[in-house]
Amino acid sequence: MKNKVRFKASCMSLVLVSQVAIGQEWVTWSQEKFQTGYFTEKKFNSKLFEPSSVIRDLPRKNLTAREDEKNQIMSDLFDKASSNLAILAIDRGQVVLERYKQGLGPQTKFFSWSMSKSLTAYTIGLSLCERRINNLNQAAEEIAPTLTGTGFGRANISDILTMTSGAHNWSLDTKSGTIKDEWNDLFEYRRRTVLDILKAFDAKPKNVGTFAYKNSDTNSLPFLFNTPDDFLTAFQKHFIQPAGLAEKSHWLRDKSGHVSAAGGYSATLRDWGRLAIHSLQILDGQDGECPKNFMKEATSAQVKNAAYGYDYGYQTWVHQRGPVFIWLGAYGQRAFLDKTNQKVLILLRSSESDEFVTQVTRTFWAP
Secondary structure, three states, X not given: OEOOEOOOOOOOOOOOOEEEEEOXXXXXXXXXXXXOOHHHOOOXXXXXXXXXXXXXXXXXXXXXXXXXXXXXXXXXXXXXXXXXEEEEEEXXXXXXXXXXXXXXXXXXXXXXXXXXXXXXXXXHHHHHHHOOOOOOOOEHHHOOHHHOOOHHHHOEHHHHHOOOOOOOXXXXXXXXXXXXXXXXXXXXXXXXXXXXXXXXXXXXXXXXXXOOOXXXXXXXXXXXXXXXXXXXXXXXXXXXXXXXXXXXXXXXXXXXXXXXXXXXXXXXXXXXXXXXXXXXXXXXXXXXXXXXXXXXXXXXOOEEEEEOOEEEOOOOXXXXXXXXXXXXXXXXXXXXXXXXXXXXEEEXXXXXXXXXXXXXXXXXHOO
């Protein structure tokens, strides 16, 4: 385990907000639009994945009286805020609760924001196992020649996975994880590519080993493959097919085809649940020892006290008081995965609310 110096960070991965000044207040609007299909529109370059050839069944659980009581509490909490878009609770592969905001439903594609960081790391790990590359302490440029001469190429793979690469840019905002105009340059106006952004960082890393949240650490990881399509093929092989996804899904790309690994995957609520169940099964060893061991490392504390009272694994937040790891995205996107009890709770929202998250998680995990 690495004992890294804490660096203030935020899970706000790719910030795209529209704000209107009203007196002294700022109103953030349209997040619901961004998170419910906007990035799958034809104006954006995205990879379309077909459903799995074998769909994973998600049966409803026959609830006990106590479970029914907890469901009612969670449903009431969900209904209290218009920013709640969808909630899915799963217990050992069976659906306990599934709710959507009015106007949304089972076919809605929910955008990941930074939740895709975790999926990126797992895809990298399983592919490295397949290629028999077990040394995460080697420089990324030894595997990815495209990164040669960049701060990310000089960083060890393990440091990139744990957001401790030391890659530095003067405009890096560690609350959003972005550099100046990054999102708009990449996707709204298509002025730059992911590789352009990576090369905008200093060639020599600074403060290697210090946790600093940034999208470019994640976005450098797919370059460990020969081409962007190789990464997307690996994701399809290791996750979409075995997870048994029932609907089409999308991964956002820049104008040159490079993957927005830091925040770019869109899937239905139930398919997010299927991806979570599959991730827990990898941890149980269904894909073999190397993937199991990688996932154990990925979902365990590699950086203590990274931020928000959480530890950090490989592109994954780790709860300090239980066997739970978290896929964390901007504006309240969260997936909680319980390694011991095989529980999954997915919360998709258009704004942050620590109180709501605390109340719902306590209810779901209460005896």
